[in-house]
Amino acid sequence: MPDYSASMASPDYSNQGYKEIIAVLEGAVLTITINRAKYRNTFTGSIHRELVHVFDLCDKDDRVRAVILTAEPTAPAYCSGADLSGGWGTLFSDIEKLEGDHSHRDSGGVLSLTIYRCRKITIAAVNGHAAGVGMTGLQLPFDFRFVWSGAKLTFPFVRRGIVPEATSSYLLPRLLGTSRANALLLTGASFTPDSPHIKDLYYQTLPTRQAVYPAAKAFAEELAANTSQISVAYTKGLIQHPGDSAEENHLLDSMAMKLTGSSADGAEGIVSFKDRRLPKFTGKLSQETTPWYPWWRRLDVLHRRAKL
Amino acid sequence: MPDYSASMASPDYSNQGYKEIIAVLEGAVLTITINRAKYRNTFTGSIHRELVHVFDLCDKDDRVRAVILTAEPTAPAYCSGADLSGGWGTLFSDIEKLEGDHSHRDSGGVLSLTIYRCRKITIAAVNGHAAGVGMTGLQLPFDFRFVWSGAKLTFPFVRRGIVPEATSSYLLPRLLGTSRANALLLTGASFTPDSPHIKDLYYQTLPTRQAVYPAAKAFAEELAANTSQISVAYTKGLIQHPGDSAEENHLLDSMAMKLTGSSADGAEGIVSFKDRRLPKFTGKLSQETTPWYPWWRRLDVLHRRAKL
Amino acid sequence: MPDYSASMASPDYSNQGYKEIIAVLEGAVLTITINRAKYRNTFTGSIHRELVHVFDLCDKDDRVRAVILTAEPTAPAYCSGADLSGGWGTLFSDIEKLEGDHSHRDSGGVLSLTIYRCRKITIAAVNGHAAGVGMTGLQLPFDFRFVWSGAKLTFPFVRRGIVPEATSSYLLPRLLGTSRANALLLTGASFTPDSPHIKDLYYQTLPTRQAVYPAAKAFAEELAANTSQISVAYTKGLIQHPGDSAEENHLLDSMAMKLTGSSADGAEGIVSFKDRRLPKFTGKLSQETTPWYPWWRRLDVLHRRAKL
Numbered sequence: 001m002p003d004y005s006a007s008m009a010s011p012d013y014s015n016q017g018y019k020e021i022i023a024v025l026e027g028a029v030l031t032i033t034i035n036r037a038k039y040r041n042t043f044t045g046s047i048h049r050e051l052v053h054v055f056d057l058c059d060k061d062d063r064v065r066a067v068i069l070t071a072e073p074t075a076p077a078y079c080s081g082a083d084l085s086g087g088w089g090t091l092f093s094d095i096e097k098l099e100g101d102h103s104h105r106d107s108g109g110v111l112s113l114t115i116y117r118c119r120k121i122t123i124a125a126v127n128g129h130a131a132g133v134g135m136t137g138l139q140l141p142f143d144f145r146f147v148w149s150g151a152k153l154t155f156p157f158v159r160r161g162i163v164p165e166a167t168s169s170y171l172l173p174r175l176l177g178t179s180r181a182n183a184l185l186l187t188g189a190s191f192t193p194d195s196p197h198i199k200d201l202y203y204q205t206l207p208t209r210q211a212v213y214p215a216a217k218a219f220a221e222e223l224a225a226n227t228s229q230i231s232v233a234y235t236k237g238l239i240q241h242p243g244d245s246a247e248e249n250h251l252l253d254s255m256a257m258k259l260t261g262s263s264a265d266g267a268e269g270i271v272s273f274k275d276r277r278l279p280k281f282t283g284k285l286s287q288e289t290t291p292w293y294p295w296w297r298r299l300d301v302l303h304r305r306a307k308l
Numbered sequence: 309m310p311d312y313s314a315s316m317a318s319p320d321y322s323n324q325g326y327k328e329i330i331a332v333l334e335g336a337v338l339t340i341t342i343n344r345a346k347y348r349n350t351f352t353g354s355i356h357r358e359l360v361h362v363f364d365l366c367d368k369d370d371r372v373r374a375v376i377l378t379a380e381p382t383a384p385a386y387c388s389g390a391d392l393s394g395g396w397g398t399l400f401s402d403i404e405k406l407e408g409d410h411s412h413r414d415s416g417g418v419l420s421l422t423i424y425r426c427r428k429i430t431i432a433a434v435n436g437h438a439a440g441v442g443m444t445g446l447q448l449p450f451d452f453r454f455v456w457s458g459a460k461l462t463f464p465f466v467r468r469g470i471v472p473e474a475t476s477s478y479l480l481p482r483l484l485g486t487s488r489a490n491a492l493l494l495t496g497a498s499f500t501p502d503s504p505h506i507k508d509l510y511y512q513t514l515p516t517r518q519a520v521y522p523a524a525k526a527f528a529e530e531l532a533a534n535t536s537q538i539s540v541a542y543t544k545g546l547i548q549h550p551g552d553s554a555e556e557n558h559l560l561d562s563m564a565m566k567l568t569g570s571s572a573d574g575a576e577g578i579v580s581f582k583d584r585r586l587p588k589f590t591g592k593l594s595q596e597t598t599p600w601y602p603w604w605r606r607l608d609v610l611h612r613r614a615k616l
Numbered sequence: 617m618p619d620y621s622a623s624m625a626s627p628d629y630s631n632q633g634y635k636e637i638i639a640v641l642e643g644a645v646l647t648i649t650i651n652r653a654k655y656r657n658t659f660t661g662s663i664h665r666e667l668v669h670v671f672d673l674c675d676k677d678d679r680v681r682a683v684i685l686t687a688e689p690t691a692p693a694y695c696s697g698a699d700l701s702g703g704w705g706t707l708f709s710d711i712e713k714l715e716g717d718h719s720h721r722d723s724g725g726v727l728s729l730t731i732y733r734c735r736k737i738t739i740a741a742v743n744g745h746a747a748g749v750g751m752t753g754l755q756l757p758f759d760f761r762f763v764w765s766g767a768k769l770t771f772p773f774v775r776r777g778i779v780p781e782a783t784s785s786y787l788l789p790r791l792l793g794t795s796r797a798n799a800l801l802l803t804g805a806s807f808t809p810d811s812p813h814i815k816d817l818y819y820q821t822l823p824t825r826q827a828v829y830p831a832a833k834a835f836a837e838e839l840a841a842n843t844s845q846i847s848v849a850y851t852k853g854l855i856q857h858p859g860d861s862a863e864e865n866h867l868l869d870s871m872a873m874k875l876t877g878s879s880a881d882g883a884e885g886i887v888s889f890k891d892r893r894l895p896k897f898t899g900k901l902s903q904e905t906t907p908w909y910p911w912w913r914r915l916d917v918l919h920r921r922a923k924l
Contacts, residue, residue, distance in 0.1 A: 087578045088569035096566070101600075104566035109558040116554055121802065141554075143798050158535040158543055161577030161589060163564040169546035170557035175795040178547060179483040179508055182451050185543055186429065188535060196508065200795055200812065227774040227804060235774055235801055238785035239794060240554075246732055246757075246856075247915035249786035250725040256779040258712070258720040261704035269777030270703050281777060299555035395886045396877035404874070412874040417866040424862055449862075466843040466851055469885030469897060471872045477854035478865035486855060487791040487816055490759050493851055494737065496843060504816065548862075607863035 011057050020047035023054050028065035028224035029217065030058050037075035042083035043133045045090070048107045052114045059118045062284040065224035065232075067118065068216050069138065070125035073209040078151070081132025082108075088162065095305065103303040108137035108166030113301070116141035116167070116240070119233035119285060121223050126202075127212035131156055137166035140175065143236070144203040146216040152190045153198060159188035176200055228265040228281040230288055241296035252295060259290055319365050328355035331362050336373035336532035337525065338366050345383035350391035351441045353398070356415045360422045367426045370592040373532035373540075375426065376524050377446065378433035381517040386459070389440025390416075396470065403613065411611040416445035416474030421609070424449035424475070424548070427541035427593060429531050434510075435520035439464055445474035448483065451544070452511045454524040460498045461506060467496035484508055536573040536589040538596055549604035560603060567598055627673050636663035639670050644681035644840035645833065646674050653691035658699035659749045661706070664723045668730045675734045678900040681840035681848075683734065684832050685754065686741035689825040694767070697748025698724075704778065711921065719919040724753035724782030729917070732757035732783070732856070735849035735901060737839050742818075743828035747772055753782035756791065759852070760819045762832040768806045769814060775804035792816055844881040844897040846904055857912035868911060875906055 013023040013030065022033045032054055034041045051069075058064040071078045082091060096104050115122055115137075124142040131154040139145055147153075157164045164172075164185045173181040176198075183197040191198045193205045204219075206212045234256045243249040260266050265283040272279035321331040321338065330341045340362055342349045359377075366372040379386045390399060404412050423430055423445075432450040439462040447453055455461075465472045472480075472493045481489040484506075491505040499506045501513045512527075514520045542564045551557040568574050573591040580587035629639040629646065638649040648670055650657045667685075674680040687694045698707060712720050731738055731753075740758040747770040755761055763769075773780045780788075780801045789797040792814075799813040807814045809821045820835075822828045850872045859865040876882050881899040888895035 084578055084581060088565075088574050091569065092566065101563060101566045101570075104562050106558065106562040106565050109562060113554055113558055143802050158539040159577070159587065160581065161536040161539055161571065161573030161575070161587065161591070162568045163539055163542045163546060163561060165561050165565050167554045167557045167561065169543070169561060170550040170554050173482070173547060173550065174789070174793065176793050177482065177484050177508070181547060183511055185547060186451050186540065187531065197511075200793070203799055203813075223803065228777040231774040231777055231779055232802065234779045235785070238779060239789060239797060239801060242786040242789065245915060246729055246783045246786050247917050249783045250722065250729055250917050253779060253781050253783065253785060254720050254722040254725060255717060257704075257722050257781050258708065258717045260778045261707065262717075263777065265777030266704050267777070269775070270700055273700060273776065279775065279777065283777070299553060301555050301558055392886055392889060396873075396882050399877065400874065409871060409874045409878075412870050414866065414870040414873050417870060421862055421866055466847040467885070467895065468889065469844040469847055469879065469881030469883070469895065469899070470876045471847055471850045471854060471869060473869050473873050475862045475865045475869065477851070477869060478858040478862050481790070481855060481858065485790065485792050485816070489855060491819055493855060494759050494848065495839065505819075607861060609863050609866055 009060055010063060011061060013054070013057075016053065016057070018050045018054070020044070021050045021054065025064065027221065028063060029220045030064045030067045031217070032067065032069045034069070034071040034075070034079060037072050039083065040076045040080040041071050041078065041134070042080055043108070043138075044083045045107065048111055051111055055114045055118050058120060060286075062229070062286050064120055065227070065229055066121040066123065066220035068123045068125050068213070068220055069142070070213045070216065071128055073127045073213065075128055077134065078126045078128040078130045079134030079138050080129060081134055081156070095303065099303070099306060105301065105303060106165045108133040112137045112141045112166040112171070116171075119236060120229070121220065121227070121232055123216050123220055125213045125216035126151055127209045130154070133166055136164060136168035139201075140166070140168055140171040144219070145201055146204050146206065146212050146219070147193045147202045148209045148212050149193055149205050149207055150209070151193060153192065154188070154190045155184050156188045158186060226278055228269070228283055229285055230263065230265055230283040231260060233285055233288075234260060234293070237294060237296070241294075255292060255295075259292070317368060318371060319369060321362070321365075324361065324365070326358045326362070328352070329358045329362065333372065335529065336371060337528045338372045338375045339525070340375065340377045342377070342379040342383070342387060345380050347391065348384045348388040349379050349386060349442070350388055351416070352391045353415065356419055359419055363422045363426050366428060368594070370537070370594050372428055373535070373537055374429040374431065374528035376431045376433050376521070376528055377450070378521045378524065379436055381435045381521065383436055385442065386434045386436040386438045387442030387446050388437060389442055389464070403611065407611070407614060413609065413611060414473045416441040420445045420449045420474040420479070424479075427544060428537070429528065429535070429540055431524050431528055433521045433524035434459055435517045438462070441474055444472060444476035447509075448474070448476055448479040452527070453509055454512050454514065454520050454527070455501045455510045456517045456520050457501055457513050457515055458517070459501060461500065462496070462498045463492050464496045466494060534586055536577070536591055537593055538571065538573055538591045539568060541593055541596075542568060542601070545602060545604070549602075563600060563603075567600070625676060626679060627677060629670070629673075632669065632673070634666045634670070636660070637666045637670065641680065643837065644679060645836045646680045646683045647833070648683065648685045650685070650687040650691070650695060653688050655699065656692045656696040657687050657694065657750070658696055659724070659754075660699045661723065664727055667727055671730045671734050674736060676902075678845070678902050680736055681843070681845055682737040682739065682836035684739045684741050684829070684836055685758070686829045686832065687744055689743045689829065691744055693750065694742045694744040694746045695750030695754050696745060697750055697772070711919065715919070715922060721917065721919060722781045724749040728753045728757045728782040728787070732787075735852060736845070737836065737843070737848055739832050739836055741829045741832035742767055743825045746770070749782055752780060752784035755817075756782070756784055756787040760835070761817055762820050762822065762828050762835070763809045763818045764825045764828050765809055765821050765823055766825070767809060769808065770804070770806045771800050772804045774802060842894055844885070844899055845901055846879065846881055846899045847876060849901055849904075850876060850909070853910060853912070857910075871908060871911075875908070
């Protein structure tokens with residue numbers, strides 16, 4: 001569980017020892033590229049650990065305002081799902097043999113939660129086919145998805161004897177409504193981005209694989225330059241944790257308005273508007289020390305080992 | 309309240325004494341045809357009882373993997389709403405006269421809950437006009453809806469002095485979002501399937517009434533052949549009961565992944581994938597005996613008679 | 617917090633001393649026109665108070681069946697957001713200086729809740745550009761939105777150093793799903809009504825600014841003439857407060873069906889249907905005295921002053 005007390009760490013992303021991903025910070029935009037093209041960018045325990053690590057890292061790095069996950073556009077797929085060379089059992093840990101089914105934590109879900117909780121703008125640049133965890137954990141927890149028009153997009157779970165994972169049964173119905181979530185999750189069929197069942201999942205569809213990342217990058221750079229880091233974090237919090245009623249939401253957004261409206265970024269928002277110029281927001285998440293944020297109940301999902 | 313301990317019963321659907329419906333099992337697909345064409349397929353107490361009976365029956369019948377509800381394509385309507393020849397009062401039971409308003413249970417809602425809880429793939433093949441309970445109880449609780457492009461589709465409740473029933477005020481906003489749910493429920497207007505307010509309710513739209521059922525049947529047969537019965541049941545459970553947060557969902561789908569990934573169907577999913585062949589899933593719901601499923605709080609909605 | 621015991625008051629809307637709005641009752645349709653064209657219809661404390669007042673008034677006025685909010689079509693905007701001439705601080709009250717951040721209540725949110733709770737049909741006729749609270753409080757809590765195809769529509773909050781307010785982080789994800797809510801709230805970009813990210817927010821799009829209000833008025837008049845005031849109020853209640861599960865919703869809509877089905881409007885719904893004529897509903901909200909309605913938990917969001 002993240003502690004949401006952002007540090008001012010400025011890590012060197014090129015020096016983290018990543019093998020399965022490449023992470024490059026340019027200005028305020030961090031680009032993470034999946035680096036397993038020769039294995040069709042399948043999802044393994046090590047790519048899981050590296051992605052969780054880098055999303056935790058950039059969440060706390062004040063320099064980062066937007067994060068893009070993408071793949072080489074020449075790779076056979078953005079991510080073609082879990083590496084099944086050892087069966088589903090490779091997804092299970094040694095702990096489970098010792099402690100039973102209740103100790104299993106789906107690795108796609110651990111990643112989903114890490115990305116979902118990241119307080120920066122997150123973008124999936126889907127420049128190839130995607131299936132399984134490549135549709136769930138590597139797309140649904142992001143704020144925005146850009147896609148290649150020719151991508152084959154598949155949630156194959158019911159055709160593999162398992163279930164939709166990586167918190168997809170929570171995220172997808174909220175993203176698109178249950179009519180389309182049923183269409184995607186219960187058929188296990190392949191769709192292209194022009195399908196009415198899936199098209200609203202994507203912010204933008206690009207005609208070539210090569211065009212996806214540049215479009216996402218330009219979008220990320222514009223948002224990074226002109227939005228407040230603190231506004232983005234609070235807005236994501238409000239969308240994810242709006243309260244149980246309009247009344248409860250009113251209490252929450254009132255507090256968030258008061259705090260942000262009284263802040264340096266709030267003042268710059270007014271001045272730049274009056275001066276008819278672009279804003280320069282200087283607020284940093286690490287400086288946000290109000291005990292009010294985060295306001296929601298946080299569930300600890302870690303398994304605690306009974307046997308040592 | 310269903311007990312979800314599936315029996316291995318193999319009932320003879322042709323021998324249930326149904327008068328208002330016809331139920332035919334072909335392979336793994338059960339087709340239920342509304343058989344009241346001369347009454348515009350209106351909804352009565354007896355069709356209500358027969359539909360509740362057949363959906364309860366097929367839920368527990370391991371042979372059934374998909375269920376289709378349809379009407380004769382030559383009938384004046386798929387279902388033109390409740391039979392109002394006796395006023396709304398015909399929808400009320402004798403119990404209510406004795407025990408008061410709180411004892412009323414809307415019959416459309418009893419049916420909706422029965423269909424919604426059915427663990428098999430459910431499909432409404434809407435091959436004619438639909439109104440009232442023909443839009444709510446006979447469409448919204450299904451996983452998929454197929455429709456004739458010329459169908460007139462109406463939720464007329466506010467124009468009849470009553471309210472949307474059959475749990476439609478719960479199901480429709482979840483299916484399509486409240487913007488379109490308002491458009492449909494608060495106007496009481498008629499829409500055709502090409503309307504932006506309703507089109508995403510339908511998985512597929514067919515040009516003729518005659519084409520609707522065959523399309524639904526082919527879809528059902530393909531899913532019945534290539535999906536795991538247990539995966540489908542668990543996936544429906546996850547979509548309907550995802551937990552109150554992404555974290556809670558992670559705990560639920562982790563358990564479901566562990567159970568299904570360790571099962572025979574999970575193994576067949578891997579082997580068939582590696583062998584590049586279609587899977588043959590043999591898992592039966594009646595063999596699923598984990599005490600974990602169903603994991604959600606189940607509300608008993610039956611009225612308990614005070615007076616005997 | 618409204619007490620939902622409707623009075624039979626028949627106020628004179630032309631005599632309420634409004635300065636920033638014009639309110640005119642014609643038949644059963646109340647039209648409220650924003651009257652600050654020379655200030656680009658910006659939102660101030662006084663327009664806030666007048667709008668809260670008029671929506672509270674018409675909620676309790678049995679004569680009113682539908683309410684339209686619009687602007688002069690020649691105004692520069694439907695509403696271009698909050699009046700920022702004094703900074704965000706003008707949105708804060710003297711109480712907050714005395715009692716701290718927790719005492720702040722966002723004025724857009726107070727208005728949103730008032731409109732959201734109004735039991736009549738509510739329509740926003742957006743005949744010009746809209747930004748900020750002009751997108752949130754002045755559009756999202758309404759049942760229906762009509763819009764000019766040329767309108768520029770902007771939720772600029774993350775570009776102003778603040779957060780989406782007026783309960784928009786609750787209402788918008790429910791209206792459209794979180795995929796599109798993210799697109800609108802986290803970019804702060806301008807959209808036109810033909811954008812796939814926003815188009816489903818609108819019931820109808822009109823080619824000219826001048827055409828928006830007449831279309832909304834004709835729609836309102838038709839609904840006012842042919843729907844039951846009590847059915848509308850109960851239906852809005854069911855959509856806004858459906859219960860936490862399909863089962864709970866079944867208990868709620870069963871009670872609402874029993875009460876409305878036994879009412880004069882329910883009887884007229886049947887008779888007019890059988891007579892193949894338009895209904896004449898005479899039921900009034902002020903006559904609804906069942907202790908069951910409203911059935912939901914109501915949260916008191918007012919700040920209680922500690923210091924006098």
